[in-house]
Amino acid sequence: LLPLAELAMRSTRQAAPGYDFAARFSWPPGYLLTLLAPNFFGEPMHTGYWGDGIYDEFIFYIGVLPLLLTLLGLRLRHRLTPFLAALGLGALLLALGEYGSLHPLFYRFVPLFRVARAPARAGFLFTLAGAALAGLMVTTLQSSAEDEDGERTRLLEPLRRSLVLTVTGGTLALIVACFVAFAWGREANPAAGRLWHTANQAALFLLFFLLAASLLVAWRNASRPPIGMWLLALGLVVLDLWTFGSSVIEVRDVQESAYWRIVAQAVSDPQAARVLPWGLSDFEQNGGIPFELRSVFGYDPLTLQRYEEFITSRPDPRARTYDLLNAGYLVTTAPQEFPDGPDAPRLLLEQSGVWVYERPTALPQAWVVPQIEVVDDANTILARIHEPDFDPRTTALVESVLECKDTTVSPTPPVHGGEREVEIVHYGGNRIEAQVRGGGGLLIFSEVDYPGWQATVDGNPTRLVRANYLLRALCVPAGEHLVVLAYNPPLLKLGSAITALALLSIIGVAVWATRRSRGTV
Template sequence: SLPPSHLITFIMPAYFDEPTRTGYWSVPTFEELAYYAGILPLLGILLALRRPTRLTWFYVCLMVIGLWLALGRYGVLYRLAYDWLPPFRLVRAPGRAAFLFLVAATALLGHTLSTWLAVPAAARRARLARYWRWAVAVPGVALFAALAATGAVFMAVHPTDTSGRLWHQLGGYSMALLLLALGGGLLWAYLAADGARRRRVWGGALLLLMVADMWLFAFKMVRLEPATADAIWLEAKAVIGDTPARVLPWGVTEFSQNFPLAVGLHSLFGYASMQPEDVIALAASVPDPRSSAYDVLGAEYVIASVPLDQYLEGERPLTLVAQQGGTYVYRRGRVLPVARLVGQTEVIAEPAAATARVHAPDFDPAATAILDETPPCALPGEAAGGEAEILEMAPGYWRIETTSAAPALLVLAETAYPGWQVRVDGERAEPLRAYTAVRAVCVPAGTHVVEWQFAPRIYWLGGGISLLALVLALLAGRRLGKQRLAA
């Protein structure tokens, strides 16, 4: 959520500094809370309110809604949207709604300048002269007062742990005041200019100011060196090598969780959308790398940046494979194949009860699968023989060959995410959910080929909506062009 205190970053984007140079002090994370549109769009709001149109109020409402949603838990609108608009739940981080403010503020600046340019130059100057002086002077005085107050506090507390931050904020206030003065003056010069040639000159100056404003904020985030995975993943890769085996990162920082993709390791976890809720709930049910939950998720290796000596004893203990640099690689005591056949099932619809059953001492996940509904096939009720061989594995696609003397349930230790479709020998089959989080499907006796493909219907729905929006935009543009020609 965007804390109310972060609204000041719409004027001073580095008020809490930034993480690439000197550090960042505020709620995490900087990337989720940086929505600086520049000083000119803020001045554009003041300019728009002097001569508003219906489109002006639309943009203003869009900005208000965006900021209100971005407040998340600090406001009520996000809660209402989350409860009453189910698709809105996919947004996840409320602060991202501030993007609506960025779009609306920038579009409003362009619309406002076009609106004012439609007014004759003399009338424009008459209507703006007094108003614009006050519109720029009032926030200018406020910024100067904040600058003076911050300077006074700095002088009173320097040197202390906080004086460095105050010094940084003095620079931020000074830059905002300078940009406000330049922006206000250039906007007035642009709108007050008589000839098209002069207006082009002042317009170029406005563009230069806008680019300079954004660049002064953003250049620190431009990185020319390639992004490399954290050392723990590079060192783990050196030990584990090329294998489809699942890796369980233990105690690895949140923002490092997607790096296994870069080195070719198959991690159980990920960051942001790479963390399906059902998998996390199952994995976190017992905070122990020896847990049965990690058996059904197919984990073979455990990696950590510190020794895990406390897990080297007890039932199914870890075994140290190697230490590479500062990384410790362990093998789990019980490893189940990523794709396997079982002949017994238990039906437990309630996720919490199903998860508890996974950890029961008398439950054997190697022989029995827990489903949330009765499977559409008759299973022998005993340990399934046969094997499941992964023939092909690619993003969004799995091809597996099964061989068994009796009907069995193929369990694939991959997330049972909506949109996965399964075929057995080319015929559509019913996908099942096993152990609350992974995929399963019934296979007949004999040898068969099972194909899993990620093809969510919502892609087609989204594509249809986008296509319709594009057609409507083209029709609206054509109609607007005809109206302008007629005028």
């Protein structure tokens, strides 16, 4: 949680435009009907989905029998009942988002709610609370076999004939109304088919409701319920949830992206340079991962604010910001016209509506510059990067003066000191190793600066600095050196320690409570 909080505070969510963003994908009140009939508003696999929001995140169906047990379980005399009731009700109220009053209060007073969206996801806590209450209810019903204290009768007392008849009559009326409306409007209105689907969903709910009510009434009236009663309940729940889940879950082979397969044909070494997929939709951005292609963009709900500002500072596929990000390839879905010149992108491949260009101005994965330019304002640095007289191959922009050997501060002429060569010998998500040879200076990696990264030169810890608004950099002396960047975040260690202490505390309390209950303490 601590690393996630750190990421969220540095992401674009921190600059989110107010409550409208946080309230996106709120759970509409009408979706209370889906607690009874999950596909009341359709489903995406067969009939189509005409509800609001994302189907997978808006349906909190636990089954008709578990829902009845949950509601009846509110009468349990158990220490967990108030907590589970508050959790379930609070989750639904929070899921309502902008349609309720609880989420605005959380947004205002609870940390991190300002950077989170999709309030409907809180509804999954309702499914947890419902499952727990239903389980406690079944345990209590089975344990009171003789019902000498009348507990089983008391718990199931609200399940009267009048309630069953009322629910049955109301559902039958809805079914008839839907079928009649469908018959009248099916030729004039193409959407009338939804009424047929709604009637079927209501009929399915009624079936499982009558089965569940019959089982609970039999449970209540039996003088000594058979041990297999809970097996019947389990079977009914499985049948109910299987009827729901099997219609919306379909196992398919994941189809590789034709777009990225074409790109992979043109990119000879995916590790040597990144790809700039220009004009590609957000949901297709990650399709290059199976081909080990590294994209400048990508789809991620938590994008770093500084990175977003960097890549959007100039919306031009020839922008210098993309050079700094090692974008060696430009991919488009339409042909591009570039002025003639040695720095213009060159077409490598055109196939099936995909154009792949090579960007000769892209910088390597790492390079050494002999000169630094101190600019104490981040926005000025970003503007300076795009100025024609700025050469990122010889100069780095930093926010404070560095004591870096073999470098000079602009406007002093740069120190030459011979050729400077950087070879990446290992590239991984959490560790990068580079062999540096020749003249010293400021070594810049085409990698995003982020807390938790640590650097060593020949095994000696070295301070990392931010260069060119976004990138990791460190000073290296002249000669041959092994530079290692490793991700070793202190917050992860702190979070792991807190988790371990919490687990040990829970185990200790459980052992103490067990011994106390046995009278050994």
